[in-house]
Amino acid sequence: MDKNTIIGFLLIGAIVIAFTFLNRPSQEQIAEQQRLRDSIQQVESQKAVSEAERLATDGPRQTSEIKQQNRAADFFATGTPAANDSIGAPADSTTETKAAEEEFVTLENEKLKLVLSTLGGSIHAVQLKGEKKFNGDSLYLFEGDEARFNLELFNRNSVRLSTEDQLFTPILTADGKSVIMRLESSPEQHIDLIYTLPANEFMLGFDIRIAGMKNGLHPESLTNFRINWEQKIRQQEQGRQFENRFARLNYRYLGQDVLKLSDSKNERKELTEPVKWVAFKDQFFSTIIIAEKPFSNTILTSQPLSTTEYIKDYKAETWVPVTADPQKDELTASFNYYFGPNHFYTLKNYDKAIKENNQKLYLEELVDLGYKWLSWINKYFTIPVFNYFLKFDWGMGIIILIMTLLIKLIILPLTYKSFKSSAKMRVLRPQIKEIEAKYPGQDKEMMLKRQQATMELYNKAGASPMSGCFPMLLQMPILLAFFFFFPSAIELRQQSFLWAHDLSTFDSIIRWEANIPFISKFLGNHISLFCLLMTVVNVFYTKYNMAATDTGQTQMPGMKSMPILMSVMMFFFLNSYPAGLNYYYFLSTLFTIGFTFLFKQFLNEDKLLAQLEANKKKPKKQSGFMARLAEAQKMQEKQARERAKEAAKKNYRK
Structure with missing residues (x-):
C-alpha cells in the first residue's frame, strides 16, 4: 500500500468521526424520541387487546374468511400473491x-x-x-x-x-x-x-x-x-x-x-x-x-x-x-x-x-350387454321380458325359472329339429356299420370310398349331419346373450334364492383361505353349488346325447371324451360367475333333458326308419351343399387314383 492511499484512508476516518460528533442529538431530542416510542408501544398494545377481544367474539372462522378474501383480492386485483403467502396454500394455516x-x-x-x-x-x-x-x-x-x-x-x-x-x-x-x-x-x-x-x-x-x-x-x-x-x-x-x-x-x-x-x-x-x-x-x-x-x-x-x-x-x-x-x-x-x-x-x-x-x-x-351383434337380444327381448315379470314380485328364483322355460318354449321347434336329425343318424347306424365293414382300413382310398358311400346313403335317405347343427347354432346367440345379461343385471343384486344369499355373485358352499396352486387360480377360494350342479347335469346330458347321436362312424382317438372334458372345464370357468347365471344354465340343461325324453316318447324310430327307406326309392335332388361335397369327394378319389397310377409306373420302371 503506497503513502497516498494511507493518507486517504486517514482523512476519510477523520471526516466520519467529525460528522458523527457534530450530528449527535441533544438531551432534549433524545427525550422526545423516547416519548414517541412509548406512545407507539401503547397504541400497539391497545390494538392487540382489541384484536384479541374481536377474536374471542367472532371466532377463528371469521378471521379465516377475511384472510381468504384478502388472498383472493390480492390474486385478482394485483395479480400477485399476498406477502409471505402463496395462492392455494395459505402460509398461516396448517x-x-x-x-x-x-x-x-x-x-x-x-x-x-x-x-x-x-x-x-x-x-x-x-x-x-x-x-x-x-x-x-x-x-x-x-x-x-x-x-x-x-x-x-x-x-x-x-x-x-x-x-x-x-x-x-x-x-x-x-x-x-x-x-x-x-x-x-x-x-x-x-x-x-x-x-x-x-x-x-x-x-x-x-x-x-x-x-x-x-x-x-x-x-x-x-x-x-x-x-x-x-x-x-x-x-x-x-x-x-x-x-x-x-x-x-x-x-x-x-x-x-x-x-x-x-x-x-x-x-x-x-x-x-x-x-x-x-x-x-x-x-x-x-x-x-x-x-x-x-x-x-x-x-x-x-x-x-x-x-x-x-x-x-x-x-x-x-x-x-x-x-x-x-x-x-x-x-x-x-x-x-x-x-x-x-x-x-x-x-x-x-x-x-x-x-x-x-x-x-x-x-x-x-x-x-355383450357385443354389438349380440346386445340387441338383451335390449329388445331379455330386459323387457325380465322387467315385465318383475311387476309380479315373484322372487328372482321363480322369475329366472319362468324366463328359462319361456326361452326353451320359443326355441322348441329348433330343439325338436335337432333331435329329429340325431334320430335319423341313429336309425341309420346299422347301415353305416355295414359301409365301414365293406370299406375297412385307414388308407386314403378306403376312407374316401367309405365317406362317399356314407354321404350317398344320407342323401338318398334324406338325412344330413349338418341339419342337427344349424338349430344348435341358431340357439347360441340367446345363450351368449344371457351370459352377458346376468352379470350386469343390478336387479339380481342382494336377491336371495334357496341357499344363494345374493344371485349377483357366487354362492359358495365351501371356502378356504389358503392359496392352492392351480385350483385357487381358476376356482378362486370357494366352490359354487349352483355351478357344481350345473356341471354335473351338463356332464350327464353330454354323455346321454353322445350315446343318442352316435352314428357308428369311426372317430379320432380322444374325440369321444372331448365334450365331457369341455363340460368339466366350464366348472372352472363359471365358478366365480353370478349364481343367477349358473342357476339359469342349470335349469336350461334340465329343461333340455326333459324335452329330449318327451321327444323320444313321441317320435317312433321304426316309423322314422321306414320313412327314410321310402325316401331312398324317390328321385332325390341333391342340395347345393351336398352336391359340392360329393363333387369334392369325386375329385379327391380321382386324384388318389392318379397318384396310385403314377406310383405304379415308377415301380414298373424300376
Whole structure:
C-alpha cells in the first residue's frame, strides 16, 4: 500500500468521526424520541387487546374468511400473491387448522345424500339411499379423501389459484334443493360452486360461476376452466375379482360410441376430440360427469388397486368451456353429476327429453350387454321380458325359472329339429356299420370310398349331419346373450334364492383361505353349488346325447371324451360367475333333458326308419351343399387314383 492511499484512508476516518460528533442529538431530542416510542408501544398494545377481544367474539372462522378474501383480492386485483403467502396454500394455516375450520353441509333427496365440504367447496361424500354394501354397511360411492375435485384458475400474471385448498362459505337456498359454495374477495367479486339436487333424482346439477373477476383472469381462463376429478372405487360386492372385471373408466365422444380404458392394467389416454361424458364405473354403480358443452383436451387415467378396500383409482383432467355474460360480468360453466346404479332403463330415460340424436347421452351403454351383434337380444327381448315379470314380485328364483322355460318354449321347434336329425343318424347306424365293414382300413382310398358311400346313403335317405347343427347354432346367440345379461343385471343384486344369499355373485358352499396352486387360480377360494350342479347335469346330458347321436362312424382317438372334458372345464370357468347365471344354465340343461325324453316318447324310430327307406326309392335332388361335397369327394378319389397310377409306373420302371 503506497503513502497516498494511507493518507486517504486517514482523512476519510477523520471526516466520519467529525460528522458523527457534530450530528449527535441533544438531551432534549433524545427525550422526545423516547416519548414517541412509548406512545407507539401503547397504541400497539391497545390494538392487540382489541384484536384479541374481536377474536374471542367472532371466532377463528371469521378471521379465516377475511384472510381468504384478502388472498383472493390480492390474486385478482394485483395479480400477485399476498406477502409471505402463496395462492392455494395459505402460509398461516396448517392442515390441522384447516380441518378444524372445515364445515359440512348436507344436501339430500329420496335417493341420494350428499355431504358438501367448505374446504374446496367440493363433494365430501355420496351415499346411495336404499343400497347396502355386501357386508350390510351403508353404500357410499366415496367419502373424505377418496375423491378429489379441484378447479384451477390462472390470473393475468399466470399465477395459479387452486380451489381445493380454499375455504368457502356455504349459502343455502330457500327451497333447500341448492347449496352455493362461495369464495369471496368482495361482494362484487366471488367464485361460486352451485350444487342443485332435484327431488327423487340421481342427477346432480353443478355450475361454476365467477363474478366480477373477468379483468383479472388470464385469457385462457376466460374460455376454459380446468378441472380435476379423482375417485377411488370402493369394493362394494363380495366377488372382488369379478367386480374388478366390470369396473372400467368409460367415456363417450360427442356423437360417437362409448369407449373404455383397460380394466386390468394401468392406462392413460389423452383425448383431443370433444368428450360428452366420463364415467367412473363399478360393476353396479357409477359416478358420471356430463358436460353441457363437451369437454376438451381431456386426460383420463385408470389404475387397478390391490388393497382390500379399493379396486380402482380413476382420474380425469379436462377443460370445461366457459360461457361469458358481458352484461353481468360473469363467467359460467355447467355440467351434471350422476351418482347412481347402472340400471338400463334408469340411464336410458335421461335421453327421453333430448330430441336430437347427436345430443343424446346413451348412458345405458354403461350396462355391459355383450357385443354389438349380440346386445340387441338383451335390449329388445331379455330386459323387457325380465322387467315385465318383475311387476309380479315373484322372487328372482321363480322369475329366472319362468324366463328359462319361456326361452326353451320359443326355441322348441329348433330343439325338436335337432333331435329329429340325431334320430335319423341313429336309425341309420346299422347301415353305416355295414359301409365301414365293406370299406375297412385307414388308407386314403378306403376312407374316401367309405365317406362317399356314407354321404350317398344320407342323401338318398334324406338325412344330413349338418341339419342337427344349424338349430344348435341358431340357439347360441340367446345363450351368449344371457351370459352377458346376468352379470350386469343390478336387479339380481342382494336377491336371495334357496341357499344363494345374493344371485349377483357366487354362492359358495365351501371356502378356504389358503392359496392352492392351480385350483385357487381358476376356482378362486370357494366352490359354487349352483355351478357344481350345473356341471354335473351338463356332464350327464353330454354323455346321454353322445350315446343318442352316435352314428357308428369311426372317430379320432380322444374325440369321444372331448365334450365331457369341455363340460368339466366350464366348472372352472363359471365358478366365480353370478349364481343367477349358473342357476339359469342349470335349469336350461334340465329343461333340455326333459324335452329330449318327451321327444323320444313321441317320435317312433321304426316309423322314422321306414320313412327314410321310402325316401331312398324317390328321385332325390341333391342340395347345393351336398352336391359340392360329393363333387369334392369325386375329385379327391380321382386324384388318389392318379397318384396310385403314377406310383405304379415308377415301380414298373424300376
